[in-house]
Amino acid sequence: MSRFDAMYPICGPDCNCGMLCKRACAIDEHYASRLAFMLECMLVDSHGHWNAAASLLDEYKAEWEKVNPSPPTFMGEPNHTTEKAVG
Numbered sequence: 001m002s003r004f005d006a007m008y009p010i011c012g013p014d015c016n017c018g019m020l021c022k023r024a025c026a027i028d029e030h031y032a033s034r035l036a037f038m039l040e041c042m043l044v045d046s047h048g049h050w051n052a053a054a055s056l057l058d059e060y061k062a063e064w065e066k067v068n069p070s071p072p073t074f075m076g077e078p079n080h081t082t083e084k085a086v087g
């Protein structure tokens, strides 16, 4: 259970809790600064921070997936976005 599950237990694809879902806003606020910082780290030393940046990005996308699940298929084709790059 993530901090967002605890803070916004009813939020999901159909919550309609505002113009933009409060949980979605909280997720963006939480991750935006961390992702920006990670990007700066990668500019200094891309090799040393690649895995940490990738896992932070996965964490962010996983939180968004709970609020706004991506469609199982895109234009009828299998969706490959879940495949992970080898790093």
Ligand SMILES: [Zn+2]
Pocket: 008, 010, 011, 012, 015, 016, 017, 018, 021, 022, 023, 024
């Ligand atoms: Zn919501």
